[in-house]
Amino acid sequence: MSHSIKILREGISTSFQDLGRYNVQYLGIGPSGCMDDDNFRICNAILHNKENEGMIEFAYQGPKIQIDQESVKICITGNVIFTISNKDGEMIRGQSYRSYYLKKGDVVDVQSVKDSVYGYLGFEGGINLKQYFQSVSVNPRSKIGPNNGEKIKNGDLIILKQPKVSEDVFALSRLPEAKKKSVIRVLEGPQLDYFSNEGVHSFFHTEFKITSLTDRMGMRLEGKKVELIKSANIKSEGIIRGSIQVPADGQPIVLLSDHQTIGGYPKIGVVITADYNNLIQILPGNLIAFRKVNMREAEISFQLKQASLKAMIESIIKIN
């Protein structure tokens, strides 16, 4: 195949994602989609792609890829360390938040994600992927999505929609804040009455450690036991992203993009939409705290976040 991208090293939790799969959760199909939709959107904007164009998401360590077509334009977003080398062995250190014009034989090595978890690798024009329920997001647990519902593996070939591209490259001139806030804002959950007053109080006033059992499905926390007063089971009901459920052991779990469609644990809180991207980028081992806010603050924070994203996207300029 002469029009492709070859995966020389798969990296960690490397998968195709877009903005997610909707209106099928009633069939037991979860939403999935990119974990950090700001970095996802910025990547597509720099490449002048459609905002929902599928790309590669990776965690901790990204893939190493070889360009096997005439030319391609890539962009990497997130706090990512990577190099680009050509056939002659010349190597440069790459920068996030700008596009690169690459030719056949070039190799991109996404070595690591720095002080955060997720990064994105997009291609101008997008990847040629079959949509399932109007989305190319992959959920490996349910085997839903293109690539047989699997993560990207060593030796895979990725076919792009455009076999060659123009040489113009672009960059974000206003960069996102790299520092992650450790206080996450939360709205009260629907089953607050399942917890003792002390349990609720300690949930909002102590710190929790993010454990290494965290993945795209859920963030498992460790801290002072959140005390339940009723049974730790509710009648199973629909789940939405960012819900914080507490099983009988009193250790909260934040449900993330690959969450199950329904669940039976009581939920003490729900992360506000404005803080979701910040939360999922905090590395396991770090401490976080939850602060209770009201709906007004949640909605205003979302509008502010959207305005800041818009300003970043408007700051994209041509750099060659």
Add this chain to the structure above:
Amino acid sequence: MIKQITCYGDSGVICDFGDEVKKEINIKVIALFKTLQQKIINQEIKGIKNCIPSYNKLIIFFDLTNTTSKKIISFVESIAKEQTNSFSEGKQWTIPVCYDKEFGIDQQRVADYTKLSIDTILEKHLNTIFYIYMLGFAPGFPYMGDLENQLYCPRLKTPRVKINRGSVIIAENFCAIYPYDSPGGWNILGNTPIELFNQDSSNPSLFSPGDTVKFYQISKDEHQKFNMKDFLNNVS
């Protein structure tokens, strides 16, 4: 009807129909779900990304870019008023099950717990018309009720690492079928050769919430020779 509508985070709404797990309540949840799905298709409301019916609740997830919880709640209140008696019957399925000992590895456990003979248990299972309260856990996984109280048997204390695809399982008052190989702690009564979910099919999930299921017994030989295409042709 809806007992109360409350917010679920800044991007969700819960329509609560009461505490009980009862078919009569779930029918109302599914009626509202179907009405809402239609309104979304007709673009009478924008911003809704998912409607998720369960036993006694309908949860609506929306995109904060396009709407707010206030708008969603007032829309749901308005349609809840207009749809007082609308109720669309779900599909009625007859599904083959093989109770051969090779498949039904927990028949004896259920017999010991319920103090009924295996024959009686299987007869009662075959005579039940199951109602699908919801799909979840895995794509196409049906939560079906209600099993007679006499057949009440708790889940296994330690879940099995692997339960085979097609396993017909019971626990407490419920019955389900595993669409794939999966870990699980329910009691396995038998196995169905039916394909419950196929993401490549135009109709990926065989069942929808609100459908009913009645099992009929097949032999191990019929189980082996079962053809899904023939089954679907006979249904339509």
